[in-house]
Amino acid sequence: MLTLVIGNKNYSSWSLRPFLVLRTFGVQFDEVRILLDTPHFQQDVAKWAPNLRVPALHDDGLMIWDSLAICEYVNERYLDGRGWPSDVAARAQARSAAAEMHSGFMALRKQCPMNMRRTPDNYRWDEAGQRDIERIQALWRELKDAHGQGGPFLCGEFSIVDAMFAPVVSRFLSYGVPMDDNAQAFADAIQSLPAWQEWRDAGFAEVEYLEDTEKFRA
Incomplete structure (x- = not known):
């Protein structure tokens, strides 16, 4: 059984990406959630990831770290390549977009x-943040126009590139970023995923560590 080690579902954008790929493609896994920004985070995560970061994926003694590397491993090991578009051009440009993300x-990440x-x-x-926002929406339009006519996602059917941009959808929604029609349609498609809804609901329900009182709250 695979084990995916993640951070808070409310905050951990990098953890969300492989979670969406695994869940949406129906790959079974166990989940270990380690709350970020607690005094014992490094001690807890060291048991799972020597780089002291999340996410990390464990598969029968093999440890894979970094969101994109995890998605690529899952694609090769469990999806027989279905994690990327089947068309060569679409796959190349989807990979380019995922790497750019x-x-x-x-600027957008920090702000x-x-x-x-x-x-x-x-x-x-x-x-600088606005330039990032404009570039992202232009990139989504380019992918959709060139490769996305077969479904609601950037290259038609859901793929790794959509998972890579899913945290951006969360940011756009949380900060009220104006979206063009294409970006709004992509945001709607991401939010329609059962895996997204499962993650969001768990994020809303999870506890947070309060450093000043050394307690947790819902």
Whole structure:
């Protein structure tokens, strides 16, 4: 049995990505959740990941770390390649977009960290954050126009690239980012996934550590 080690479902954007891939493609796994930003986080996560980060995937003694690497491993080991589009061009551009997400958009990440319970308010991001937002929505349009006519996701059917951008959907919703029609349709498709709904509901229900009182709250 696979074991996926994750952080808080409300906050851990990197953990969400492989969770969506595993759940949506029906791969069975056990889940270990370690709350972030607690005094004992490093001690707890060290049992599962020597780099002291989540997520990590364990499979019969093999440990894979990093969200994209986990998704690639699951695709090769359990999905017979179904995790990416079957068309060569679509697969190449989906991988390019996933890699851009993996390494980029730092302004948006820093200024709008994932917080699924957050509701939009008057907070606004700066010009660098806006450039990230515009680039992301342009990228979604490019993928959808070129490869996405066969379904509601970026390349038609759900694939790893959609999972890589799912935390961005959460950010856009939580911070009230204006979305064009294509981006809104993609956000709706992500939110329709049972795996997303399961993750969101668990995130809303999970406890948080209160450092000042050294207690937890729902």
